[in-house]
Amino acid sequence: MKASAGGYARAESVRHALDLLAGSDGQGRVLAGGQSLVAAMNMRLSVGDLLVDISKISELSGIAVEGDTLRIGALTRHAQVGTDPQVQAHAPLLKDAVAHIAHAAIRNRGTIGGALAHADPAAEFPACTLALGATMHAEGPDGSRSIAVEDFFEEVFTTALNEDEILTGITLPIAEAGEMQILEEVARRSGDYALVGLCLAKRAAGHRVALFSVGPKPVLAMGAMAALDAGDLDAAVDALSAEIDPPSDTQASAAYRRHLGGVLLRRAVARLKGDAA
Amino acid sequence: MTIPFNNPDRPNSYIGKTVPRPNAAKLVQGRGRYVDDIVLPRMLHVAFSRSTVAHAKIGTIDLEEAKAVKGVVRIFTGADLAEVCSPWVAVLAHLKGLKSPPQHPLAVDRACWVGEPVVAVVATTRAAAEEAASMVIVDFEELPAVTDTMTALDKDAPVIHPDLGDNLAFRRLHEAGDVDAAFETAHKVVSASFRTARHTGVTLEPRSILVDWNPAEGQMTAYHATQAPHMMQTVFAKHLDIPESRVRVICGDVGGSYGIKVHVYPDEVATAAMAKVMGRPIKFIADRLESYTTDIHARDHEIEAKIAVDADGKILAMDVDDWTGIGPYSVYPRTSAIEGNQVVNLCGGPYDFANYRAQTSVVFQNKTPTCQYRAVGHPIAVAITEGLVDMAAAAIGMDPVEIRRRNMYADDAYPATSPANMKFESLSHHASMDKLTEMMDYDALRADQTEARKQGKYRGIGIASFIELTNPSPFMYGIGGARISAQDGCTVRMDPDGSVVALSGVTEQGQGTEAMLSQVVAEGVGVDPSNVRVITGDTQVTPYGGGTWASRGAGIGGEAALQAARALRASILEVAAAMLQADAGRLDIRDGQVVDMDSGEERMPLAELGRIVYFRGDTLPKDLPRELVQTRHFITMEYPFAFTNGVQASYLEVDTDTGVVTLLKHWCVEDCGRVINPQLVDEQIRGGIVQGLGGALYEEIHYDEDGQLLNGSMADYLVPMAAEMPDMQVGHVETPTKESELGAKGAGEAGTAGAPAAVMNAINDALRPLGAQVTEMPFTPERILRALGKLQD
Numbered sequence A: 001m002k003a004s005a006g007g008y009a010r011a012e013s014v015r016h017a018l019d020l021l022a023g024s025d026g027q028g029r030v031l032a033g034g035q036s037l038v039a040a041m042n043m044r045l046s047v048g049d050l051l052v053d054i055s056k057i058s059e060l061s062g063i064a065v066e067g068d069t070l071r072i073g074a075l076t077r078h079a080q081v082g083t084d085p086q087v088q089a090h091a092p093l094l095k096d097a098v099a100h101i102a103h104a105a106i107r108n109r110g111t112i113g114g115a116l117a118h119a120d121p122a123a124e125f126p127a128c129t130l131a132l133g134a135t136m137h138a139e140g141p142d143g144s145r146s147i148a149v150e151d152f153f154e155e156v157f158t159t160a161l162n163e164d165e166i167l168t169g170i171t172l173p174i175a176e177a178g179e180m181q182i183l184e185e186v187a188r189r190s191g192d193y194a195l196v197g198l199c200l201a202k203r204a205a206g207h208r209v210a211l212f213s214v215g216p217k218p219v220l221a222m223g224a225m226a227a228l229d230a231g232d233l234d235a236a237v238d239a240l241s242a243e244i245d246p247p248s249d250t251q252a253s254a255a256y257r258r259h260l261g262g263v264l265l266r267r268a269v270a271r272l273k274g275d276a277a
Numbered sequence B: 001m002t003i004p005f006n007n008p009d010r011p012n013s014y015i016g017k018t019v020p021r022p023n024a025a026k027l028v029q030g031r032g033r034y035v036d037d038i039v040l041p042r043m044l045h046v047a048f049s050r051s052t053v054a055h056a057k058i059g060t061i062d063l064e065e066a067k068a069v070k071g072v073v074r075i076f077t078g079a080d081l082a083e084v085c086s087p088w089v090a091v092l093a094h095l096k097g098l099k100s101p102p103q104h105p106l107a108v109d110r111a112c113w114v115g116e117p118v119v120a121v122v123a124t125t126r127a128a129a130e131e132a133a134s135m136v137i138v139d140f141e142e143l144p145a146v147t148d149t150m151t152a153l154d155k156d157a158p159v160i161h162p163d164l165g166d167n168l169a170f171r172r173l174h175e176a177g178d179v180d181a182a183f184e185t186a187h188k189v190v191s192a193s194f195r196t197a198r199h200t201g202v203t204l205e206p207r208s209i210l211v212d213w214n215p216a217e218g219q220m221t222a223y224h225a226t227q228a229p230h231m232m233q234t235v236f237a238k239h240l241d242i243p244e245s246r247v248r249v250i251c252g253d254v255g256g257s258y259g260i261k262v263h264v265y266p267d268e269v270a271t272a273a274m275a276k277v278m279g280r281p282i283k284f285i286a287d288r289l290e291s292y293t294t295d296i297h298a299r300d301h302e303i304e305a306k307i308a309v310d311a312d313g314k315i316l317a318m319d320v321d322d323w324t325g326i327g328p329y330s331v332y333p334r335t336s337a338i339e340g341n342q343v344v345n346l347c348g349g350p351y352d353f354a355n356y357r358a359q360t361s362v363v364f365q366n367k368t369p370t371c372q373y374r375a376v377g378h379p380i381a382v383a384i385t386e387g388l389v390d391m392a393a394a395a396i397g398m399d400p401v402e403i404r405r406r407n408m409y410a411d412d413a414y415p416a417t418s419p420a421n422m423k424f425e426s427l428s429h430h431a432s433m434d435k436l437t438e439m440m441d442y443d444a445l446r447a448d449q450t451e452a453r454k455q456g457k458y459r460g461i462g463i464a465s466f467i468e469l470t471n472p473s474p475f476m477y478g479i480g481g482a483r484i485s486a487q488d489g490c491t492v493r494m495d496p497d498g499s500v501v502a503l504s505g506v507t508e509q510g511q512g513t514e515a516m517l518s519q520v521v522a523e524g525v526g527v528d529p530s531n532v533r534v535i536t537g538d539t540q541v542t543p544y545g546g547g548t549w550a551s552r553g554a555g556i557g558g559e560a561a562l563q564a565a566r567a568l569r570a571s572i573l574e575v576a577a578a579m580l581q582a583d584a585g586r587l588d589i590r591d592g593q594v595v596d597m598d599s600g601e602e603r604m605p606l607a608e609l610g611r612i613v614y615f616r617g618d619t620l621p622k623d624l625p626r627e628l629v630q631t632r633h634f635i636t637m638e639y640p641f642a643f644t645n646g647v648q649a650s651y652l653e654v655d656t657d658t659g660v661v662t663l664l665k666h667w668c669v670e671d672c673g674r675v676i677n678p679q680l681v682d683e684q685i686r687g688g689i690v691q692g693l694g695g696a697l698y699e700e701i702h703y704d705e706d707g708q709l710l711n712g713s714m715a716d717y718l719v720p721m722a723a724e725m726p727d728m729q730v731g732h733v734e735t736p737t738k739e740s741e742l743g744a745k746g747a748g749e750a751g752t753a754g755a756p757a758a759v760m761n762a763i764n765d766a767l768r769p770l771g772a773q774v775t776e777m778p779f780t781p782e783r784i785l786r787a788l789g790k791l792q793d
């Protein structure tokens, strides 16, 4: 199908982008890597958008360590996240996630900000940021604000961002000494969205478990986390299966996804132990 | 003179060698010419408004908003086109009882599947046409839909076409021997239900057509991505009331077809009809999303089957009850009964046994029509047969290779006729099995499997023997009354510079037909393949032929090319003999030179002969024929089909916690007779295997009970991709057919025929120690876990 865009403008700066959005009568749509948005437009799932292309705003790109946080600009491409040594050192979960996201061509264009703002419940990055306790940074007409990751993802393709806001970047606590981060997922084919995925971080303070593709948004499995902290894996699997309510679709049923959640948790914990040994 | 094929050192020995594909450079440099690359003056584009419901009476159609869209030129409804295009009925006389209602290019009173074209919008751009099509408002008054195959004939099921009486399109029962008695007295009987999922072909290039009507000449030219240009010529002529001679179908580069592009599609005929009405060229390129609801589907079968064996593993009987749902119409003109018919014809194919019963029931339903797709019926028949054989082997504790060896037709048993009445000229099941087990090192693989199991890994080996129907005679369609040519022709000519042009009725879909033709002609005449230019796909230019289907290009088109090339060689040598005052029988043509046959001494380049013939013909004897253009046609006469055979093996690992199958390796040994181009044959086999693996593990069109297609996009309909594909090893046994000098049978579908069964058997081999078995394709992780009893709903 042929996409039907309402218009296109390239933003020179965040300020400019915000002005364009403000002047768009609610039709404005941020275009970053285009790897979800353009596909949706080409299927006419999204028509009449006034595209505000932020991809040339250099201030939104890049990775930096600031004290004990890691800052990743919204426009940082998946491919860069996957190869950056600072990400590798301080948030290895994100690096591992990249290997599961789509294919090389898409990873070269897709941006972490786009993936988070798009909030596909089957995407890797949203669950990773949830597991790692990230903070989202947004800028709007009234200035900037920070949103805790727990408050960011609301529904399928819906976040706490307002229509006139732009996600500028995220910050994450850098991994502690001895911290372990593990990602497990099952997809039908390499590069496909996961049937179910699981992120596990083990910190001095305890475990963090986040799942994707098990509901309308990534899920922090608090019950499973508490059971793991108590050292009871079976209880963690039981708790997990009770705290997710996965969907059924043409790829897999809810029952299969629920089962898989438990399998992935066991596998992630086994890897924790294997690596620790 | 016959060609000593067994001597690889013979002159001009291009047949049997990998030669470069003449069109490869063009395609990789982006210089191909697909239909969508063609732009004609005053050209318009069409987009269709399609049914959004599975079954409905078409009420009022509101076109006001659509007409207002900038760029829209004209909008057609079913009633408009019914005036200029006669409907078609897809039945064949030899498929007794097959029925189907008349079908129009646009639905007239009723829409019968989601995706059926209802309104056509012609506009200056595709974007405008789409925009307007999305604004067409059709009042669909919903009717009850039939979606389930197995209940389509129930008394309370709505009848889709009341004029036809019921939803049964076709039923055929075939019985040989005394099946019931054999089952009653058998040592062991094993039964199972099988399911093959609805697939579609997913060609790289979608269906494409551009039709130009020239009223001044009274001629229609259709640029069409099709497998069968001459068949389409007849269809357009007949239904648009144009003399056949005034329809020209041109088929340039085609981006894959797999059977998808050999059928008559209502939206394509509509495009031709509208072009004629408007007197302007109209282009229709199906987009990926509409392809899913409109390209033919295939393989939607449910089967109950059983096998009886004696204590030695000899097959005593097979009984197969096959059901398939084909959508609301049999597809024109090949019909949608062929697939079920093939299941009846092909089950039990490799095995020498006597008692066989098979029935196929083909029913109408409100889903996308199904029809012939690569390896028509074969993957289903092979899955049933090989699934049962493996289960029988397990039931009597016999090795799966051994049980096959005990039942396959002996390699010297030919000619033979199967219990399904299929006639085999000469097959090589045992030689193929020997080669396969050697290639895969069967015993070592079994040892590896045992070793893996000790480490808690569930690996399985699956074997699937098969037969493949190729080189069809008129028995396939012609005897049923369809104007689908089983013969094919080739014209070969020498131009003044000594180069050769070959025009063939078989077509190039990307599979390498033109490479095959170039090397056959090169060897037949005696020139380098680079000096042969091949022209295919133009009904006004090439000899009449059938095109690409049922793996016929090399076997039928190749033989016609060889005979035409040999005839040209003889003509050239006759002229050369006169010029050189030599005996034509003592001359040969090698590498573009007339040479002395015995010594190989060069006597004259072909370019010199061409110069004399074309420019100084006055110097040649008056009565000397100088016909440097020759045409030959070929049709098979002795056998209805040239059967080929082969055997595949799959080695894989099943993750019993997630249900995920990892393919470790795949083997295929096949016998397509003379291998003309080893690389092309291997790639056909590999590509075919990949499509078969798709069916085994990924491909499945889902409908809900209202007939809504649920996964019509590349994101949701999973095709096999490179990362999951195993290493594939291909081997050959060559048993040339004696029907032709070339001896080639087909190779295009063998890979697809056997791969799903090999994977199924391998999965079940892996799961057997756990007491689980799967028979419903595709074998998704979820189906495997359910078979293992690991899921609680």
Ligand SMILES: Cc1cc2nc3c(=O)[nH]c(=O)nc-3n(C[C@H](O)[C@H](O)[C@H](O)COP(=O)(O)OP(=O)(O)OC[C@H]3O[C@@H](n4cnc5c(N)ncnc54)[C@H](O)[C@@H]3O)c2cc1C
Pocket: A029, A030, A031, A032, A033, A034, A035, A036, A037, A038, A039, A054, A074, A075, A100, A101, A102, A103, A106, A109, A110, A111, A112, A113, A114, A115, A117, A118, A120, A122, A123, A124, A125, A161, A165, A166, A167, A168, A191, A192, A193, A194
């Ligand atoms: C074939 C294919 C397979 C894929 N597989 C996966 C996969 O397995 N896992 C996975 O996670 N992803 C997958 N993706 C999606 C990919 O990761 C996308 O890159 C990502 O979802 C969106 O990032 P983008 O930069 O391309 O955003 P865009 O497509 O440009 O935008 C997406 C949405 O986010 C909004 N947006 C973008 N940036 C901002 C911003 N800075 N502030 C506010 N709003 C913004 C846009 O307005 C739009 O609504 C796949 C994509 C394709 C095409």
